[in-house]
Amino acid sequence: MDTPGPRGPHLEWTVVDSDIGPLLLAATPEGLVKVEFHAGPDRAERMIGALVSRLGADARRPPPGEEVLLAEPIRQLKAYFAGTLRRFDLPLDWRLSSGFNRQVLLELDRTVPYGAVVGYGELAARAGAPGAAQAVGNAMGSNPLPLVVACHRVVENDGGIGGFGGGVETKRRLLALEGVLPQPLF
Template sequence: MTDTPVRPTAWTLRETPIGPLLLAATAEGLANVVFHARGRTLDRALARLSARLGAGPLPAAQAPAPAAEHLGATAAALDDYFAGSPAPFTVPLDWSLTEGFPARVLRELATGVPYGTTVGYQDLAVRAGDPGAARAVGAAMGANPLPVVVPCHRVLESSGAIGGFGGGLETKRALLALEGVLPQPLF
């Protein structure tokens, strides 16, 4: 059994138009975004972070400066995003919660699928270097530790259907509508 290296983590909750998001960062960058971060969902997410990063996450106000600064930059970038800015997220990312093929897929998604565009699972598999891995791309999307910032909501089925989404289909629709991919809801 190997010990988990300790990576001090800061966290904060950010209210957004799609509900509260848990943001967690290390000195390296943003490490985790969790949808619907209330009650048991929040408690479970903080426990998972503690287990995976080797230290209990600290509220941003008590956290070391680099991690807290990454949270502040992420919060500002999210505010801009939800205000309709198409600017890409430029906050540093800590990729320590993903590895292997999923990490390759998520890095390609983060850099190669801009605001207001979509990509299919198969095309993303090709871009990540494994044309036969469309289903594995789906699994990588489901395990994305950085949703919204690493835009798994932009990945669609080959038929054009929106497919599944860890934050719920209404959340995915809202994000795609914000980016102009889908029409805004009527009410």
């Protein structure tokens, strides 16, 4: 286990390129704690500042290839985008999610596999809260671990694609990667 630094536990972070743009990844000794889309340099620095403040952690960005806590998440993300990984198998640090939001995210992760989708209302029912489709939408929007806990697989009950924190075009691309939608023409 890491020895806490002057501010608290260790937080390792990096930005990796992906088929959907730069992704910020952050992990603690407990597991992956944050995945964030569109992680350009300024945005990444702001996000890490917020994480450090919220978790009371010391942050470190190791040189590429020298990641310790993030080596396996990076490897699995590459395999996912290459089409060879269908389920992430990573330790997760759930401190950024709690209550109903965490319950819904755990249900999503447990019951909606690669290549499948579920409606907001159906996921609410599965989580034991029929009629809470809007609350499920809020839970998806607060997901600290998108891609790994695949909130892009949650769609509108009428078949519409629904919203997505990474942008609707990103959601389309992820669903196409998983074979749910056709690949974009351009």
